[in-house]
Amino acid sequence: MSSHTDEIVTLDADGFDEACRQTHPLWHQGLDLAAYKRRLEEAFRRMPGEMRYAGIRSDDGALAASARLLDADLRVGSASVPTCGIAAVFVAKERRGQAWGARLIRSILADAAGRGRRLALLFSDIGIGYYERLGFRPLHAQDWTASTDALPDSGALVTREAAPDDDSLRKLYNDYADRQGLCPHRTAAWWSYFRWWRAARPDLILVDGDREVGYATVRTDEDHLHVFEWVAPTTEPGRVWATLRNEALQKGKRALSGWLQPGRMEKWMDAADRSGAIPMLASTGGPTDELPEPAVFEELDHF
Numbered sequence: 498m499s500s501h502t503d504e505i506v507t508l509d510a511d512g513f514d515e516a517c518r519q520t521h522p523l524w525h526q527g528l529d530l531a532a533y534k535r536r537l538e539e540a541f542r543r544m545p546g547e548m549r550y551a552g553i554r555s556d557d558g559a560l561a562a563s564a565r566l567l568d569a570d571l572r573v574g575s576a577s578v579p580t581c582g583i584a585a586v587f588v589a590k591e592r593r594g595q596a597w598g599a600r601l602i603r604s605i606l607a608d609a610a611g612r613g614r615r616l617a618l619l620f621s622d623i624g625i626g627y628y629e630r631l632g633f634r635p636l637h638a639q640d641w642t643a644s645t646d647a648l649p650d651s652g653a654l655v656t657r658e659a660a661p662d663d664d665s666l667r668k669l670y671n672d673y674a675d676r677q678g679l680c681p682h683r684t685a686a687w688w689s690y691f692r693w694w695r696a697a698r699p700d701l702i703l704v705d706g707d708r709e710v711g712y713a714t715v716r717t718d719e720d721h722l723h724v725f726e727w728v729a730p731t732t733e734p735g736r737v738w739a740t741l742r743n744e745a746l747q748k749g750k751r752a753l754s755g756w757l758q759p760g761r762m763e764k765w766m767d768a769a770d771r772s773g774a775i776p777m778l779a780s781t782g783g784p785t786d787e788l789p790e791p792a793v794f795e796e797l798d799h800f
């Protein structure tokens with residue numbers, strides 16, 4: 498294995514095309530190549546300056562390995578820590594098993610450290626072993642499902658759709674999240690980007706009498722209501738769940754699902770370890786053992 502650290506390059510238009518052609522067969526999600534490229538172009542347009550496609554090339558000039566990088570700040574206790582997000586790690590098929598993946602990750606960590614980014618965050622779809630060997634450690638990753646029959650049914654709140662430019666919800670989230678151990682700090686661009694990227698419906702404002710007490714973000718899937726997240730700091734959680742139960746039933750769905758946050762487990766939930774999208778964190782310069790728990794990554798943080 499090479500001990501030398503490669504220099505990652507930001508892909509130009511040709512490199513972007515090459516990366517799209519390589520990754521499309523795996524990550525197309527039903528889109529043809531042109532539509533897949535347009536979706537990624539739109540993603541970069543929505544996150545100018547913060548997101549870029551980077552890679553390393555082999556001696557013959559071909560793109561050997563690539564990843565999408567997204568700079569973000571993590572809140573660690575009360576401190577803001579500049580972090581490099583890493584997504585879509587990909588090694589060209591014919592070059593797998595020759596350490597290109599490891600070289601790419603090491604180069605990204607070195608590049609991030611050089612830019613003052615102290616942590617690196619990714620969501621692994623290939624278990625934890627591969628990235629553990631490269632210095633990452635896994636964070637809490639569980640899903641929950643429940644039937645509407647099992648959810649609380651009393652004390653439901655009223656909901657109404659939030660305006661897309663309502664910045665008070667983002668502030669509510671950041672206040673809530675800042676009281677957790679470790680979580681991303683969401684900028685306005687981040688807030689709107691992820692709602693678009695994950696096809697969430699407009700946020701639902703939760704209303705208790707004449708008071709707005711929080712919000713919930715959901716998506717209606719084929720057979721269930723998917724709950725991305727909710728924040729309602731002064732409301733008893735059972736009342737929020739009763740509200741989400743009503744939302745599901747109004748949409749004709751008899752089941753709900755979501756990512757399970759530490760501290761949000763309820764006896765009526767079926768919880769299971771998640772096999773994909775496992776958040777993993779590394780220091781770009783040393784061990785990460787000192788990071789506080791719990792780590793709270795909502796599904797809308799998954800890039």
Ligand SMILES: CC(C)(COP(=O)(O)OP(=O)(O)OC[C@H]1O[C@@H](n2cnc3c(N)ncnc32)[C@H](O)[C@@H]1OP(=O)(O)O)[C@@H](O)C(=O)NCCC(=O)NCCS
Nearest residue numbers: 586587588592593594595596597598599620621622623627
């Ligand atoms: C995962 C991937 C990036 C690894 O790149 P690579 O250059 O082939 O890997 P390396 O040569 O650095 O490392 C090889 C080691 O990783 C292991 N490995 C490779 N793919 C793996 C996977 N999907 N899951 C777990 N381990 C894997 C190999 O078993 C090998 O282990 P060994 O050293 O004990 O023999 C590459 O297989 C790939 O592009 N896969 C498709 C895209 C993908 O799934 N990306 C990850 C998204 S989170």
